[in-house]
Amino acid sequence: MSDALTISNATVPGRITSVSLALAPGVMAGLVGPNGSGKSTLLQVASGLLSPGPGDVRWSGVPLARIPILERGRRASWVPQEAHFEFGFTVRSVVAQGRYAHDDDGKHVDETLARFDLTALAHRPVTRLSGGERQRVLLARAHATAAPLQLWDEPLAALDPRHALKILLLGNKHTRAGGTLLFSLHDLRMAYILDMVVVMHEGRLRAAGKPADVLTPELLLEVFGVRAEITSSLSFALP
Amino acid sequence: MNNGENNSSGGRESATAAKRARPSHQRSFFILHFPLFISIVLLAGLCVVSLCVGDMNLSPARTLDGLLRRDELATFVIWNMRLPRLLVAMLIGGALASSGLVMQAYFRNSLASPGLLGVSAGGTAGAVVAIGAGFAAGTFFLLPFASIAGAFIATACVIALARRGAGTERLLLAGIALNAMLGAVSSYVLSNATLTYERNAQILFWLLGGLEDRTWEHVMMASPILLAALLLWPLGRQMDLLSLGADEAQSLGVDVRRLRGWLLVLSTVLTALATAVTGTVGFVGLVVPHIFRLLVGPEHRRLVPLSLVGGAAFVVACDLIGREAGGLRIGIVTSLIGGPFFLWLLRRQA
Numbered sequence: 001m002s003d004a005l006t007i008s009n010a011t012v013p014g015r016i017t018s019v020s021l022a023l024a025p026g027v028m029a030g031l032v033g034p035n036g037s038g039k040s041t042l043l044q045v046a047s048g049l050l051s052p053g054p055g056d057v058r059w060s061g062v063p064l065a066r067i068p069i070l071e072r073g074r075r076a077s078w079v080p081q082e083a084h085f086e087f088g089f090t091v092r093s094v095v096a097q098g099r100y101a102h103d104d105d106g107k108h109v110d111e112t113l114a115r116f117d118l119t120a121l122a123h124r125p126v127t128r129l130s131g132g133e134r135q136r137v138l139l140a141r142a143h144a145t146a147a148p149l150q151l152w153d154e155p156l157a158a159l160d161p162r163h164a165l166k167i168l169l170l171g172n173k174h175t176r177a178g179g180t181l182l183f184s185l186h187d188l189r190m191a192y193i194l195d196m197v198v199v200m201h202e203g204r205l206r207a208a209g210k211p212a213d214v215l216t217p218e219l220l221l222e223v224f225g226v227r228a229e230i231t232s233s234l235s236f237a238l239p
Numbered sequence: 240m241n242n243g244e245n246n247s248s249g250g251r252e253s254a255t256a257a258k259r260a261r262p263s264h265q266r267s268f269f270i271l272h273f274p275l276f277i278s279i280v281l282l283a284g285l286c287v288v289s290l291c292v293g294d295m296n297l298s299p300a301r302t303l304d305g306l307l308r309r310d311e312l313a314t315f316v317i318w319n320m321r322l323p324r325l326l327v328a329m330l331i332g333g334a335l336a337s338s339g340l341v342m343q344a345y346f347r348n349s350l351a352s353p354g355l356l357g358v359s360a361g362g363t364a365g366a367v368v369a370i371g372a373g374f375a376a377g378t379f380f381l382l383p384f385a386s387i388a389g390a391f392i393a394t395a396c397v398i399a400l401a402r403r404g405a406g407t408e409r410l411l412l413a414g415i416a417l418n419a420m421l422g423a424v425s426s427y428v429l430s431n432a433t434l435t436y437e438r439n440a441q442i443l444f445w446l447l448g449g450l451e452d453r454t455w456e457h458v459m460m461a462s463p464i465l466l467a468a469l470l471l472w473p474l475g476r477q478m479d480l481l482s483l484g485a486d487e488a489q490s491l492g493v494d495v496r497r498l499r500g501w502l503l504v505l506s507t508v509l510t511a512l513a514t515a516v517t518g519t520v521g522f523v524g525l526v527v528p529h530i531f532r533l534l535v536g537p538e539h540r541r542l543v544p545l546s547l548v549g550g551a552a553f554v555v556a557c558d559l560i561g562r563e564a565g566g567l568r569i570g571i572v573t574s575l576i577g578g579p580f581f582l583w584l585l586r587r588q589a
Contacts, residue, residue, distance in 0.1 A: 049486050073492020080487060086347045087482050087537035097480055101492030104476070145491065235571075 002061030004149055004180035007045065010052035015041040016203045018055075023182060023196070025060075025148070028175040029082030030191040030211075031184040033200030034224060039184040040081060040153050042200060046182065047151045048076035059149060073101030076149035079126045079143035081157070083134040083185075091118055092135050098144030116140040116168060117163065131158040139167060143174075150174060152183035156190070165236050188215060188224070189233065197221060274535050275544050276497050281551040282329075289325050289555050290317060293562060319454075327453040328558045329551035330461040331513035334525060336550025337471060338513075339524020340542055341506040344482040345499065346411065349532065352525040353510040357393040357417030359521075362514030363446065364421040365389020370441045371428035383460050383515035390511030393417050394503065449518055449568045450558050461516045468547050473538035474501065482537065520554070520570045521555050523576025526529070529581070 010016060016038040023029055033041050044050040045057060048064045057064045067075065085094075085201055089172040095118070096109045113119045116136045121129070126137055135158040141239070142150060150171070154166040168190070171181045173196070182198070191197045192211045199206040199214060201223045207214045221227040269276075291302045297313055305313025306322075337351060342351040353359055369385035400413045429442050477498050480488035489495040511522065529544045554569065557576060561567035567575075 007461070044486070047488055047490055069489065069494045070492040073490065076490070078483065078486070078490040083484075084347075085483060086349060087532070089479070089483065089537050093479075093538070094483065097483070097491060100480060143493075 002058075004060060005033070005046055005182065006058040007042075007052065007055065008016045008057075009055035010042070010045045010057065011055055012041050012045060012050055012053060014036075014203075015212055016045070016200075019045075019200075019205045021198060021205060022053075022151060023180050025180055026175050026178050026189050027180055027195045028171055029180075029196040029198055030194045031182055031198045031200065032186070032188060032191050033184075034204070037200040038203045039200050041203075043078065043151045043182065043184060046079045046100065047076055048072055049078065054063065068099050073145065076151060077145045077147040079138045079150075079152040079155060079226045081153040082203070083126075083138050085126045085129075085134065090123050091126055091129070091137055093138045094126050095144050098141040099218045101145065108146060112140045112144045115124060115143070115166075117166070132160060132163065135159060136167075144173040150181045150183075152181070154182075154184050156185055156187070156188070161236055162238070166239060169238070188220070190229075191215065271541060274541065274545065278545060278548040278552060282548055282555065285555045285559065286325060286329075287304050289328075289559055290321050291339065292559065293321060295471045323455050323458050324450050324453045324558070325555065327461055328450055328517055330458070330464045330540045330552030331517050331520060332527075332550040332552070333468060333515040333547040334461075334464040334509040334550070335466060335520060335523035336527035336546040336553065337543060338506040338509040340528040340539070340546045341471065341478070341502045341509075342524065343528055344478040344539060345502050345506070347482055347484070348411075349529060350525070351411075352522075353506060354418065354521065354524070355411065356397050356414040356507075357421055357516055358390045358507050358510045359519055360418045360421035360425070361393025361536055362386040362390035362403040363519050365392070366518070367425045367428045367442050367446075368534060370438055373438070382542055383512075386515035387511040389421070390507055390514060393421060394507040396505075411510070446519055448569075449570065451566075451568070453516070457516050461512055464509060465513050467505050467512075470501070471505050471509075472543055474498065476540070476551075477541045478502070478539035478543070481536075483537070518570065520573050522573045522581065523550055523553060526577040 003022040004027070005021070006023045007019060007021045011020045016092060019038070019042060021042075031042065033039050041050065044104060045052050046068075048057065057091055059067065059072075064072070092109065093112065095112055096104070096106060098112075099107060099109065110119075113122055116139065116141055118133075118136060121133065129137065131197065134144055135155065139152065139155055144150065155167055171183070175181050184192060194211060196209065197211045197214050198208045199219065207219060215228075217228050222225055287299065287302070290306075291297050291299055293316070295316060297305065297316065301310055301313050302317060304310035305315075306460075307316035308314045308318070338353040338358075339351070340351055342355055343349050345351070346355070363386070365388050366382055368385040368389070369382055370493050396412055396417055400409065425442075425446065429439065429446075477488070477493050480491055480493050481495065481498060483494050485499075488498075510524075527550045528542060531542055531549055535541050535545065554573070557572040558569050560576070561569055561572040564572075
């Protein structure tokens with residue numbers, strides 16, 4: 001079975017250099033790295049929004065160039081770091097946009113609204129939402145696409161602990177069902193519990209693999225400039 | 240039809256609800272376009288008034304006689320004067336309003352307008368140069384072509400900048416610069432002392448915008464607006480996605496580059512044709528989409544036809560007001576109405 005996402009030798013001048021990465025189906029991977037290390041660029045390359053330069057991006061073994069844009073909307077979904085809404089579409093209609101590549105069939109929309117705690121906000125214009133609510137709307141739209149490959153840029157940054165946990169659990173459910181999720185994050189403790197962690201440093205892929213193998217004290221000191229030790233800490237679960 | 244509110248809980252329940260609840264854009268055609276039907280009725284009413292009222296007021300019955308060529312004087316007034324004027328007003332109104340709507344979706348900025356890219360200024364500059372050079376005095380059809388050429392040069396400049404990967408801010412600044420440069424071209428020709436009085440008067444006509452003495456040739460010239468409008472119609476859904484972000488739209492399956500190309504060409508052609516036929520008529524592309532967005536929300540599948548019909552109604556109404564006010568040119572009326580209205584909108588938004 002071919003990998004869900006294969007990036008080889010991707011280069012975006014001034015941002016990332018010769019990045020190669022493969023994600024198997026069913027993997028929930030965290031993308032970590034200091035600010036400006038190329039996480040967002042890598043996600044945009046993976047989603048086909050930026051050219052990989054001399055490199056190559058494949059979804060399930062198929063080169064991106066051979067997948068029509070409409071079909072890409074069914075296979076993968078990318079969520080930007082920050083949402084800027086100029087027009088007052090309702091929450092529901094924005095989430096329903098996730099079905100664009102599916103002929104606007106309206107499937108999963110109400111179910112998705114409920115899962116992301118957005119049902120009460122369904123008819124509110126997105127211009128009147130808080131930052132965290134806007135983030136949830138974008139994630140809900142990506143979820144509504146039912147695309148197997150999900151690429152999220154710092155999905156948890158604006159969320160409160162409960163919703164962050166919910167999003168992680170939804171991501172987990174998605175990957176347990178055979179989907180693939182790659183998302184960037186800054187919380188290294190969170191990254192530690194994922195299936196896989198990808199470390200970017202100065203535009204290059206520094207390491208990728210199981211968190212316990214990758215996030216060693218030496219690497220954390222080198223890449224992030226922090227001294228790390230494993231201790232027991234505060235952890236959350238949904239009641 | 241839309242029962243999205245009462246299916247918040249439970250997988251099975253929401254699964255059946257999802258079957259019943261169709262997304263807003265798949266509502267029945269009538270519900271979706273109900274405001275459009277109202278606008279069409281309004282436009283039809285305005286058309287009737289516009290044909291009846293003028294220097295010589297005609298009763299509706301006599302107007303009908305004129306339309307059916309049963310009354311000689313009425314026939315002359317209707318077919319030679321009022322009908323072509325009305326048709327031109329409708330066409331340029333629809334063109335300018337929909338062109339503005341497209342620009343707003345393209346730039347994700349509800350304050351954008353066709354004038355923003357310098358397209359209107361390009362059209363005006365083209366016409367003014369043609370008049371100044373004395374071409375327009377001989378050949379009637381050359382003037383609109385010069386105007387269209389000017390508008391396309393302006394758009395070409397913007398597209399050239401966009402190809403180099405310009406962001407929205409850069410495009411907006413390019414539009415401002417183009418507007419200033421093309422405005423300077425017009426000013427130069429106008430202030431050139433070698434011009435005759437007659438040419439200066441013609442140039443002023445272009446700068447003010449007018450529907451006076453419109454003939455069937457003008458209607459013919461403006462008629463491609465209908466074709467452009469038809470091409471624009473099915474792009475509404477994609478404009479929805481684009482208006483919330485180009486990368487996001489692309490990720491959801493919209494061919495953004497192609498869509499943007501179409502939108503840019505269509506909005507340029509619409510503005511250029513309108514400018515070619517009546518000169519500069521401001522604020523239509525800014526005010527009309529804005530009003531309808533306030534009334535029916537931001538869905539472009541509704542806004543595209545509404546802007547076409549509503550823009551037509553707006554310009555016909557402004558023309559009526561101008562005529563009743565003793566012959567104010569359309570460009571003056573749209574600015575006098577559109578300007579304050581837009582300032583009021585701005586204040587409301589703040």
